[in-house]
Amino acid sequence: MHVNPTHSCIALLLGALCAAGAVAQQADPRDSANSDIPATTLMGSGPLAAIMEMDRSLPTHTLYRPADLAKAGKLPVVVWGNGACWNVGNSFRWFLSDIASYGYLVIAVGPIQKTVLRTSTDPMTPIPPAPPPPANVQIPPGASKSSQLIDAMDWAMAQNERKDSAFYHRLDTSGVAVMGQSCGGAQALEVSVDPRVRTTVLWNSGLFPEPTSMGGGAPLSRSDLKRLLHAPTAFISGDAEDSAYANADANFDLISHVPVLRAYQRGVLHSGTYSERNGGEFAGVAVAWLDWQMKKDKRAAKLFVGKDCGLCVNPRWEVRSKKLK
Numbered sequence: 001m002h003v004n005p006t007h008s009c010i011a012l013l014l015g016a017l018c019a020a021g022a023v024a025q026q027a028d029p030r031d032s033a034n035s036d037i038p039a040t041t042l043m044g045s046g047p048l049a050a051i052m053e054m055d056r057s058l059p060t061h062t063l064y065r066p067a068d069l070a071k072a073g074k075l076p077v078v079v080w081g082n083g084a085c086w087n088v089g090n091s092f093r094w095f096l097s098d099i100a101s102y103g104y105l106v107i108a109v110g111p112i113q114k115t116v117l118r119t120s121t122d123p124m125t126p127i128p129p130a131p132p133p134p135a136n137v138q139i140p141p142g143a144s145k146s147s148q149l150i151d152a153m154d155w156a157m158a159q160n161e162r163k164d165s166a167f168y169h170r171l172d173t174s175g176v177a178v179m180g181q182s183c184g185g186a187q188a189l190e191v192s193v194d195p196r197v198r199t200t201v202l203w204n205s206g207l208f209p210e211p212t213s214m215g216g217g218a219p220l221s222r223s224d225l226k227r228l229l230h231a232p233t234a235f236i237s238g239d240a241e242d243s244a245y246a247n248a249d250a251n252f253d254l255i256s257h258v259p260v261l262r263a264y265q266r267g268v269l270h271s272g273t274y275s276e277r278n279g280g281e282f283a284g285v286a287v288a289w290l291d292w293q294m295k296k297d298k299r300a301a302k303l304f305v306g307k308d309c310g311l312c313v314n315p316r317w318e319v320r321s322k323k324l325k
Contacts (some may be wrong), residue, residue, distance in 0.1 A: 044101020062089025064100035078151040080108040081184025088143040095279035107152035145216035146187040156312035186214035199293040206247030234261040238268035259323040
């Protein structure tokens with residue numbers, strides 16, 4: 001179960017979303033990328049403090065992993081698409097570091113960037129590729145592509161078999177979790193058709209009723225959900241003030257062929273809790289879902305299953321589900 005000393009404690013089954021944990025250094029929670037904090041700074045509230053890094057064999061992505069791989073055991077693989085389809089791998093650093101600290105390799109689309117994109121545009125709208133910048137002027141990064149999530153899966157599978165890789169036989173390659181926020185969630189949905197996918201999680205996201213292309217892929221609409229999804233799926237968002245709330249609800253209502261969860265946190269907007277220390281309550285939900293789906297942890301399942309499930313009795317959360325057991 002995910003733990004975080006700064007979460008506001010609510011007495012729940014499992015003590016959900018509230019417990020102890022620490023990071024090696026303080027970082028500014030107002031900046032989700034913490035671009036001034038060294039990549040090697042230990043982060044996460046889990047038992048395996050995590051680092052952020054890039055690998056020269058995958059320069060288009062950012063890795064989050066336990067610093068001490070020898071103590072981590074087999075790591076399930078999670079691939080992540082950023083909100084607004086940002087091609088910035090450190091955009092969700094607090095959140096992704098926290099997941100990694102519970103024994104996961106998280107591969108985020110985009111390299112580490114010093115400047116974090118700030119935009120007032122609709123977060124579900126992909127950012128177009130940027131033109132060459134004037135001298136000494138930094139510009140927002142271009143949009144990522146859905147295919148980068150497939151690239152991340154392929155790379156992880158290959159690294160597990162390379163004897164010169166730090167991940168040689170350290171990865172659980174029986175399946176992959178695909179996740180993403182907002183536009184990145186739509187990218188995660190697009191690649192969920194891949195048979196390697198064991199679970200899909202959309203954060204503040206969902207497909208529109210009309211065909212829409214996210215991140216260079218084929219236009220998708222809600223009519224594609226049955227074709228794309230074959231594994232347990234979750235839609236997590238803020239409340240009705242979240243711009244993705246209605247989409248997530250509508251997508252959930254249309255799904256009946258796979259186990260599916262719909263949960264939202266009251267008082268949370270489209271920005272979620274990603275930039276809070278250790279990723280806030282969303283990180284706790286992410287770790288519990290991944291522990292259940294990727295590690296078969298029955299204790300973690302109790303956060304989601306049953307009328308008295310951990311989230312169900314939490315007054316800050318509203319939960320619906322189909323076929324979860």
